[in-house]
Amino acid sequence: MKGSRVPATIRDVARESGVHISTVSRTFSAPHLVNPETRSRVLACAEHLGYRPNRAARALITGRTHNIGLIVADIANPFFPPLIKAAESQARQRDYHIFVTDTNEDASVEEGLVRALAKQVDGVLLCSPRMSNSLIEQLSREVPLVVVNRQLTGLPTVVMDVAQGARLAIDHLSRLGHRQIALVAGPRGSWTSREIRRSALSAARANDADLAVIGPNQPTEDGGMAVAEQIVRAGVSAVLAYNDLMAIGLIEGLSTLGLSVPEDISVVGIDDIALSRLTRPKLTTVATPTAAAGRAAVDMLLAHGDDRRTTAQITLQTELVIRDSTGPGPGPHSHADPGGVVATAPGEVASYAKE
Amino acid sequence: MKGSRVPATIRDVARESGVHISTVSRTFSAPHLVNPETRSRVLACAEHLGYRPNRAARALITGRTHNIGLIVADIANPFFPPLIKAAESQARQRDYHIFVTDTNEDASVEEGLVRALAKQVDGVLLCSPRMSNSLIEQLSREVPLVVVNRQLTGLPTVVMDVAQGARLAIDHLSRLGHRQIALVAGPRGSWTSREIRRSALSAARANDADLAVIGPNQPTEDGGMAVAEQIVRAGVSAVLAYNDLMAIGLIEGLSTLGLSVPEDISVVGIDDIALSRLTRPKLTTVATPTAAAGRAAVDMLLAHGDDRRTTAQITLQTELVIRDSTGPGPGPHSHADPGGVVATAPGEVASYAKE
DNA sequence: TCGCGGAGTGCAAACGTTTGCAGGAAACTA
DNA sequence: TAGTTTCCTGCAAACGTTTGCACTCCGCGA
Numbered sequence: 109m110k111g112s113r114v115p116a117t118i119r120d121v122a123r124e125s126g127v128h129i130s131t132v133s134r135t136f137s138a139p140h141l142v143n144p145e146t147r148s149r150v151l152a153c154a155e156h157l158g159y160r161p162n163r164a165a166r167a168l169i170t171g172r173t174h175n176i177g178l179i180v181a182d183i184a185n186p187f188f189p190p191l192i193k194a195a196e197s198q199a200r201q202r203d204y205h206i207f208v209t210d211t212n213e214d215a216s217v218e219e220g221l222v223r224a225l226a227k228q229v230d231g232v233l234l235c236s237p238r239m240s241n242s243l244i245e246q247l248s249r250e251v252p253l254v255v256v257n258r259q260l261t262g263l264p265t266v267v268m269d270v271a272q273g274a275r276l277a278i279d280h281l282s283r284l285g286h287r288q289i290a291l292v293a294g295p296r297g298s299w300t301s302r303e304i305r306r307s308a309l310s311a312a313r314a315n316d317a318d319l320a321v322i323g324p325n326q327p328t329e330d331g332g333m334a335v336a337e338q339i340v341r342a343g344v345s346a347v348l349a350y351n352d353l354m355a356i357g358l359i360e361g362l363s364t365l366g367l368s369v370p371e372d373i374s375v376v377g378i379d380d381i382a383l384s385r386l387t388r389p390k391l392t393t394v395a396t397p398t399a400a401a402g403r404a405a406v407d408m409l410l411a412h413g414d415d416r417r418t419t420a421q422i423t424l425q426t427e428l429v430i431r432d433s434t435g436p437g438p439g440p441h442s443h444a445d446p447g448g449v450v451a452t453a454p455g456e457v458a459s460y461a462k463e
Numbered sequence: 464m465k466g467s468r469v470p471a472t473i474r475d476v477a478r479e480s481g482v483h484i485s486t487v488s489r490t491f492s493a494p495h496l497v498n499p500e501t502r503s504r505v506l507a508c509a510e511h512l513g514y515r516p517n518r519a520a521r522a523l524i525t526g527r528t529h530n531i532g533l534i535v536a537d538i539a540n541p542f543f544p545p546l547i548k549a550a551e552s553q554a555r556q557r558d559y560h561i562f563v564t565d566t567n568e569d570a571s572v573e574e575g576l577v578r579a580l581a582k583q584v585d586g587v588l589l590c591s592p593r594m595s596n597s598l599i600e601q602l603s604r605e606v607p608l609v610v611v612n613r614q615l616t617g618l619p620t621v622v623m624d625v626a627q628g629a630r631l632a633i634d635h636l637s638r639l640g641h642r643q644i645a646l647v648a649g650p651r652g653s654w655t656s657r658e659i660r661r662s663a664l665s666a667a668r669a670n671d672a673d674l675a676v677i678g679p680n681q682p683t684e685d686g687g688m689a690v691a692e693q694i695v696r697a698g699v700s701a702v703l704a705y706n707d708l709m710a711i712g713l714i715e716g717l718s719t720l721g722l723s724v725p726e727d728i729s730v731v732g733i734d735d736i737a738l739s740r741l742t743r744p745k746l747t748t749v750a751t752p753t754a755a756a757g758r759a760a761v762d763m764l765l766a767h768g769d770d771r772r773t774t775a776q777i778t779l780q781t782e783l784v785i786r787d788s789t790g791p792g793p794g795p796h797s798h799a800d801p802g803g804v805v806a807t808a809p810g811e812v813a814s815y816a817k818e
Numbered sequence: 819t820c821g822c823g824g825a826g827t828g829c830a831a832a833c834g835t836t837t838g839c840a841g842g843a844a845a846c847t848a
Numbered sequence: 849t850a851g852t853t854t855c856c857t858g859c860a861a862a863c864g865t866t867t868g869c870a871c872t873c874c875g876c877g878a
Contacts (some may be wrong), residue, residue: 115582117864128828133866143826160582164522165864169833173519183548184737189539193565200564205583208563209555210548227470227515228560329741360741382539386684386715388743472834483858488836498856520834524863 116157125153136161176206176409177225177232179218181295183210185327185353186381187398188235191256194402195233202410204230213326215239215297219247226251231409238297254409256401258299259421264408266401266422270300270378271307273394273426277348277376278311278319280392280428286317286346286374286437290339292332292358293323294350301350304378308348320344325354332357336365345373345437352377352384352393359387359433370435380429389432397424471512480508491516531561531764532580532587534573536650538565540682540708541736542753543590546611549757550588557765559585568681570594570652574602581606586764593652609764611756613654614776619763621756621777625655625733626662628749628781632703632731633663635747635783637670641701641729641792645694647687647713648678649705656705659733663703675699680709687712691720700728700792707732707739707748714742714788725790735784744787752779
């Protein structure tokens, strides 16, 4: 019944349906082992008593908590909620629950969080880790891990093909006539940021364009706004930002400096968060399949729970979404006046920190 | 040791430190009962073996899982992440963990989620519920509940003083000379939306202004964008939106229709999400203390865990943040030309659904 | 008729803790 | 010195499940 103060146990159900508790247990965890007739009687009694198996007791004996830990860099970054949502619903379908935890973009708290989670979950989804590869590998020996947004041999991973995305973005800008391009890098420790950088540099070379790398930076609006001045001094006509949030912040920062997008400078973001369709100008960006990543990560963790040592690596495709924040540059196929652009000042360009 | 394949149990620690398991147990759960010398020896062994108490076993006997459920309407709504973050960190400080779950703004899934969570958490934080009061009360008999963003007698609640916020917003608009104002309501079932409506209506009356209520609506950018046309037809010179997301969507929608903010129409949002400082124009809005709400909710749940029947009600203050999306209206203290404003068309104005 | 196998069920031992109770030693009181 | 208290520790019974094993039936083939 609904309002029963003390929850019914397996014993109550057994008594009421006249069978042994083990039969009740099997009715739920191995239905094929019990006589259909008995089973339906047990189910009726269970329903009637409002019985729900006690997960703690079950966890104690099976060793599986049916919980999954999900660690993200910053839950307030709109990149993550769709991923979390997808993971959550995928997990719920398989009778799992998800603990979401947030590291505040601080690499040093990641390790502690994984360890704290380790004992009370069946596995951890590590999204956009900032810690070192070796530490991740070490932690993976203490708890099953699926790493999202980082390529790592020997561990199950799911990554977005941001290299492809960055290439598409640079190609797009080149085609528009931009030859002096800046890359606003992401946070230190981000694999994604390294990938973007690597791919953007090679794409720029292929297109005969100069690419100035600026960063590392905080991957937030404020982080984007903060580099506006550097961008102007770098004298570029186009920018690829580590993510949409930074791109949006940058556009705002540029406007404060009296520059408008895309007339004076073109800006491309990455992620295609919902917001990028709503800013003015609407953001040209690289769409990443975040929800798919969330689902895939859960699936990998749960599949991999049985046999172990199956370390699949999934790469999800990205695509360029052209909106209003990119326009013709000063290069060929466009009039030659670079506008407010001054000479490139390589001294201003911070080198990207390795690892 | 780090890499031990099978996790150490209380028994291992007991053996290694030469005491009974009950002493080890007490070392962790009631340190004051054990001799300091013994305690430190036990702690050393525990540390050395990498021992961590098994939460399932503990939960089994104490009946407390040390987990808290947190149900929000939509994790992708930037209003919630700061609340979640604050709740999460507050909970972690007290050695609790939080399950975040998302209802997709669908009132009908809320009940199921609470029930599913009920057996595996010590309590549920119900944020911005869309279900009926009576259902909430019924559920509160099955699991300790703290309700956020809804006033409800007999249950512990934490709400923001949005009534005050709405009043401030309407006063602000009136002072700017606006006499024809629209309120873009939130989703059906939202207590907050009802409060805003009630308070805005009374504030408008006090200021001799007309308030047209439009809604209910989806509390998203799209929801805001969708009402742009209605707003124009309503012929108002100012709008108060249920939240910042809608306000931003609305501004975008108005711009599509050729109207600009605040020149043609003033817009005020509610929540002061991070984003509202970054849109153009920067959004005038009512700041709500979301992080404080998250912390308070956790505290109430945990305090209330001991004695029960302590049903405190907390109201957090709000304040008006004036930025760039509001400007002078056609009323007194301003030039008389109403601009593109046409006559109010009451027929266009949907009445706000009760409950 | 006997033996065999399979289906369904019961039995009881786990799983890793917490906690009321009791006992022993040391410290204090009279 | 004896009695009393305090402090610490051990003992063992829970908590609600799962699961390997054994048992009973029953039907079937030889």
